[in-house]
Amino acid sequence: MPPPDTTRTGGWLFALVAAWGLFGCAREPKPPLERGAGVFQRSCASCHGVGREQKVALGFKVAPPDLAEPALQARLGDADFRRVIREGKGQMPPFGKMLDDAEVSDLLVYLRSLARSTPPGR
């Protein structure tokens, strides 16, 4: 019996690991901030991300606000954020069925970090 071709096996393993990394299936633990940023990109950025200024023109009665806004951050406690995310508000859809509690918690960490990175006086 010939010895197993280790170069070949190694190549396959490498491709597999690379594909895992590329498609984000690697299950190494990520910090909450990073996970929250991912949730934001997937679920919120289409309305609250860059370019939201144009969203009024897309027919929102109340435009999706800038979530980094210090006044908004001060007005909404964590429980308020959770409620809005779970139940929606006005023309914002509810995310209660799409995001579990852990994802909402990660999202909160991310949202609060936006406030801290907002320069004073903006």
Ligand code: HEC
């Ligand atoms: C389809 C567009 C859309 C998506 C997606 C969306 N929002 Fe909104 N969001 C809105 C609109 C529109 C409003 C303004 C609602 C109003 O005040 O009538 C809003 C308002 C808010 C507010 C302010 C609520 C308040 O009391 O002033 C928060 C906080 C918020 N969204 C968070 C999020 C988060 C977090 C996500 C992602 C899970 C998200 N939104 C996804 C459209 C969206």
